[in-house]
Amino acid sequence: MRRSKDADEMEKAHRKGLGLIAKVNLARSVFSTALFKNSVRPELYRIANHDPEVVHEIVLNEIRNSKAAVRILSSLFKADKELMVKVNGREVVPFGNAAGFDKDGDALEPLSNFFGFLEPGTVVLNPRPGNDRPRIAVDEQNLEMWNAQGFPSRGLEYFMKNLIAYKESGGKKPVYVSVCGLPVSESNAVEVAMREMETLLKRMAPYADGFVWNPASPNTAALKLLRTPEVFRQTAELMKRIAPDKLILVKMWPYEDAEKHQFMGFVKGFVEGGGDGAVVTNTKMFPKESIHAKEWGYPSGGRSGKFLKHYMLRAVRDMRIAFPGITIVATGGIHTGKDAYEAFSNGANMVEGYTPYTFYGLGLLMEIEKGVMASMKRDGFGSMEELQARASENAAAGKLG
Ligand SMILES: Cc1cc2nc3c(=O)[nH]c(=O)nc-3n(C[C@H](O)[C@H](O)[C@H](O)COP(=O)(O)O)c2cc1C
Structure with missing residues (x-):
């Protein structure tokens, strides 16, 4: 042809x-x-x-x-002002890009013209290439992606140049940086992770509006050692100590019903340590055999996109019920205004996305915002704050979902 x-x-x-x-x-x-x-x-x-x-x-x-x-x-x-919410004392349009989208903060300023908030990263201390390529596959039919990137990052110093340039150019949208200390061996994993987190946070705190600790990457083995309620508590304490006035969140992974109790134990640890809330969810790990790619050089891959919506909604709802006052950021398969509206109705304070934008481009953001506005009007909500207040009331009354 x-x-x-x-x-x-x-x-x-x-x-x-x-x-x-x-x-x-x-x-x-x-x-x-x-x-x-x-x-x-x-x-x-x-x-x-x-x-x-x-x-x-x-x-x-x-x-x-x-x-x-x-x-x-x-x-x-321009997003309708009725969509704005207060997050950590700031007015924010609650639609952002999810971590991984702009790993090194290369496009903070241009993306801030579209998104209401930014979550660059995950940034790690030392530059690392991640796994060999190809390490991302796409399932066109089901609107999903698979990745085994393995935390590629140009490292803290590279990211700092971008973050400082954004702030010095008058960048107004809040930046919640996704960060992680990255243990390479299992012998002193927690100690190394904490030390690296401390360096990352101290350096970025004067410029960032918040942090999202990401111990949830499914592709990085030593990170598993960070997944105890006690380490979650210690990490939140560290984050609040270094950045007391910033939004402090943790990125969580999808769970099945049987794993709910354990999942909530981690969130509880983080909240008790002073954390403000969580981003749900990260990708879900699947074995090589189920990955839609001709060649896949890794034993598994993290799956994102449409199928995650079900996990995202469950986590949002369960957390809103268990922890009424926390900040919840929903991500996972938010392809339409209806998806985002469901997330807000179930207790999310903000929504963000990655995979859907790779299928539909940045115009999707405007469609999602307009869709949410239309649903709010239809259901008689004059503002996003009213919608979120109703979700909290429903959670308290056992009427969510
Ligand atoms: C290629 C790719 C890279 C990602 N990298 C990161 C990352 O570095 N840190 C992180 O916390 N999440 C990362 N994620 C997960 C997303 O932030 C998000 O949680 C997940 O993809 C679900 O949202 P979505 O369905 O809108 O993509 C990545 C996702 C994809 C597809």
Whole structure:
């Protein structure tokens, strides 16, 4: 089949940075998720030789290099003020990007023009490449991704340059940095993790608005040793001691009903240590055999996207009932305004996403926000704060879900 002019243009773009038509199409797709999904995205995949990670890098790169265009485009999308909520004393539009989306904070300023808050990272102390590529696969049909990235990070000092530049340029949207101390061996895992966390937090605290501790990466074996209620408590204490006025959260993983008690024990430890709440959920680990990829070089992979919504909702609801006052950030398969509205109705304070944006582009954010507004109006809520207050009342009355 003859390749389209757009495809040729995109391929040229890969070699030299995106060409004009490719740039224009990508920019136009901010107004149309269908254009992104059906036209721009397939072309990007061809350019990237079908490596989803390269596609993501091309898009992030483009966003970063087109700051002026991004500002103009995003100025056409202003979130309704009825959506705003108070988080740690600040007014926030509660729709953000999930960790992993902008690992090293390379696109903080441009992304802040769209998202209400940012969760860059996970940032670790020392630069590390992560696992060999390819390490991400996509399940097109089920709108899911699999990853075995293994914590690639350019490290603290690289990230600091981006964070400082964002704050010094007047960056207004809150940045909750995903961080983790990373033990390599099992002998002194907790000690090393704590020491690294301390360094990360001390360095970032003057600039960050909050932190999300991520001990939940399913691809990193030594992290398992951090998963005890006592280590959760100690970590929250450390985080609050170094950054007492910042939002302090922990990233949690999906659980089955039988694991609920254990899961809540971890959250309890974190909250008792002074933590403000949790982000739910991280990806769910599956064995190699169930991964939709021709070749997969790892024994397992973390699965994200549509199927996670069920786990996300359960965790949000269970936590809102068990810990009425905490801050809950929902992530996992939020593809529509209806999905986000369900998360808020079950007790989430904020929502964020990664995988859905890789299918639909940044225009999805506007669709989700508009969808939530429409559902709020339909159900008679004048503001997001009213909706969240109702969710809390329902949790207290045993009427959630
Ligand atoms: C490729 C990829 C990389 C990710 N990297 C991180 C990470 O570094 N830290 C983290 O806490 N979560 C990471 N996540 C998990 C997401 O933040 C999110 O919790 C999960 O994907 C569920 O949300 P989603 O369905 O909107 O993607 C990653 C997810 C994907 C798909």
